[in-house]
Amino acid sequence: MILILLPSADYDPTESSVPWxxxxxxxxEVCFATPEGLPAYADPRLVSMGFGPLNPMLMTRKADLHSYAQxxxxxxxxxxxxxxxxxPAQFDGLLIPGGHAKGMRSLLESGTARHIALQFFKAQKPVAAVxxxxxxxxxxxxxDTGHSVLFGRKVTALLATxxxxxxxLITAVWLGRYYRTYGQTVEAEVTAALSRKSDFVRGPRIAKRDSAEAPELGFTVRDGQLLTARWPGxxxxxxxxxxxxxxxxxxQIE
Structure with a gap:
């Protein structure tokens, strides 16, 4: 059985439901866990509210919303x-989706969630995060080391620039800091946890959104039993x- 960690709210519907x-x-078989053991729903802006004229660029794709509905x-x-x-001993792997609205902090700032993740690494079980x-x-x-579990590994994550x-920048006028979960970018914080800056792998200069029909357009980084990706695309x-x-x-760890 695989565990999916969700925050109390505001995660990305694509990053959760497509792997599910x-x-x-x-x-x-999949089991979900949330901070209080209550069903947790995705960011409503990404599910229904949308971004007006920016929907073609920022909104969740219909096929992925169908997966989320299921x-x-x-x-x-x-x-x-x-x-x-x-x-953690009852599970064979751990998956952690992303999201950027405020509700994500209930996962990202949880000491209990960090403890869960640590146990999967200690047991050398598969872990995936996006x-x-x-x-x-x-x-x-x-x-045992004082370092992040990512130290010494190659990863990717949401790109800054x-x-x-x-x-x-294109949404700040009406959405404020909606796209800035923290003052520091994801890329900067993740890179700081690595043993070398070069262990953060950015992928192709131009990111293309993948689909069920063209998964090869996406980008991931695998390091042993750890799999990471950048964004819903x-x-x-x-x-x-x-x-x-x-x-x-x-x-086995490669």
């Missing part, structure tokens, strides 16, 4: 565990590669 759909199609109707979604009740979800891992310190900052490839990791007969 891929796992369901592969016959892989996910929130599932029994597992409606009966999540509380973070405090999670026993966008802001990688921040939780950057903030998860291994007490081509993703996070441009989205903030990577999530079909991210989901396919995650399922491949989970299906592998021998899960």
């Amino acid at each position: 759909q891929a796992m369901r199609n592969a016959g892989i 996910m929130i109707e599932s029994q597992a979604f409606r009966q999540p565990l509380a973070y405090a009740d999670v026993d 966008c802001h979800g990688v921040l939780l891992l950057a903030r998860t310190l291994d007490p 081509t993703m996070e900052l441009p989205a903030w 990577d999530c079909h490839r991210f989901a396919a590669e995650w399922v491949a990791i989970l299906r592998a007969p021998a899960r």
Whole structure:
């Protein structure tokens, strides 16, 4: 069984439901966990409110919203565990979606969520994170080393100059800091947790949004049992590669 950590609200519907759909199609059982053990719903702006004329650029794609609609109707979604009740030993892998609205902080700033993530790394189990979800891992310190669990690994996450900052600039007039979860960019904080700046892999200069029909347009970074991606536009490839990791007969750190 695979654990998906969700915040209390405001996560990205694509980054959560596309991997969920891929796992369901592969016959892989999924359990959700939220801070208080209550069903947690995605960022309403990304589900229904939208961005007006900027929808073609920023809004969740219809096919991915369909996956989200199916996910929130599932029994597992409606009966999540509380973070405090999670026993990592009962799960075979961990997936952490992202999102940038304020509700994400209930995941990204949770000491309990960091403890859960640490146990998966200690047990050398598969872990996948996308966008802001990688921040939780950057903030998860291994007490044996004093470093982040990402130290010594190659990763990717939401890019600053081509993703996070441009989205903030074009929406700031009416949405304020909606696209700035923290003062520091995701890329800057994640990079600071690595052993070398070059371990943060940015991918192609021009990011292309993938789809179920063209997952190869997405970009991911795999380092052993760790899989990371940058944004919703990577999530079909991210989901396919995650399922491949989970299906592998021998899960050993490469």
